[in-house]
Amino acid sequence: MKKQICTLLGMAVLLSSCGAAQTGQASEGAELAFPQTRWDMNRQQVMEACGVTEEDTLTYSGEGRGTYFSLGDYEIFGARAEMVSFSFINLKLGESGDLLTFDEESLDGQEVLAAVYVQYPAGTDMTQVQAEMDKLYGDFSLPEITQFPMYSTLDTGTLNAQKVAESDTQKVWGTDTVAARLGEGDASFFRENWPLYQPDMTVDDWETFSGQARLVTVVGDFSEQNPSIRFDAYPMAVYRELESRQQAG
Numbered sequence: 001m002k003k004q005i006c007t008l009l010g011m012a013v014l015l016s017s018c019g020a021a022q023t024g025q026a027s028e029g030a031e032l033a034f035p036q037t038r039w040d041m042n043r044q045q046v047m048e049a050c051g052v053t054e055e056d057t058l059t060y061s062g063e064g065r066g067t068y069f070s071l072g073d074y075e076i077f078g079a080r081a082e083m084v085s086f087s088f089i090n091l092k093l094g095e096s097g098d099l100l101t102f103d104e105e106s107l108d109g110q111e112v113l114a115a116v117y118v119q120y121p122a123g124t125d126m127t128q129v130q131a132e133m134d135k136l137y138g139d140f141s142l143p144e145i146t147q148f149p150m151y152s153t154l155d156t157g158t159l160n161a162q163k164v165a166e167s168d169t170q171k172v173w174g175t176d177t178v179a180a181r182l183g184e185g186d187a188s189f190f191r192e193n194w195p196l197y198q199p200d201m202t203v204d205d206w207e208t209f210s211g212q213a214r215l216v217t218v219v220g221d222f223s224e225q226n227p228s229i230r231f232d233a234y235p236m237a238v239y240r241e242l243e244s245r246q247q248a249g
Contacts, residue, residue, distance in 0.1 A: 078128035
């Protein structure tokens with residue numbers, strides 16, 4: 001079940017940028033948020049923030065748990081990207097309590113922004129892009145992060161952890177870890193329920209996962225071959241969904 005849900009996410013991991021993002025300012029109070037957006041925004045809210053409609057998109061999918069749209073030829077962080085895309089995930093279980101069951105009518109509009117991907121043309125001078133990102137996200141800069149992909153291509157049956165380190169052509173940013181965000185009284189609920197959303201995760205993986213997984217991570221590739229930026233907030237989406245379920249009792 002988890003693999004099928006994560007496949008939907010993998011298909012949707014094309015992410016985008018707002019028209020308002022050209023101002024180069026991140027949303028006040030948002031953690032590593034893409035400019036002018038928040039991680040709790042749904043698809044319609046992000047499109048409105050960007051000042052675009054479905055007709056303005058390169059690609060668009062508005063049905064199911066994993067939805068997305070992308071824009072082309074767009075200036076962001078001081079350089080013109082060839083594509084920027086937004087990906088969303090709807091983690092609401094509905095009356096069925098089953099992630100594989102999705103009632104479009106009752107659950108539509110409850111998706112949240114989960115990732116953003118920006119692809120620049122090869123050879124783009126990324127000096128200004130890096131400077132803009134350092135200005136916006138400098139407080140979150142880290143020498144290394146560990147990411148836990150929301151889908152697995154190797155099908156190993158074990159929790160997949162990928163370390164990403166800073167280098168001459170790459171920078172990484174990250175928020176608090178999951179463990180740092182939780183109180184002692186919350187940990188057991190999250191430990192028991194997080195594996196529902198994370199591929200190949202069991203309760204036995206909790207200490208490793210919660211101690212290393214960050215709610216939001218950003219990887220900036222400033223090389224000439226593959227200049228790109230990847231925002232990943234899937235852990236934030238899971239955290240907020242579980243927090244909501246816990247509070248609802």
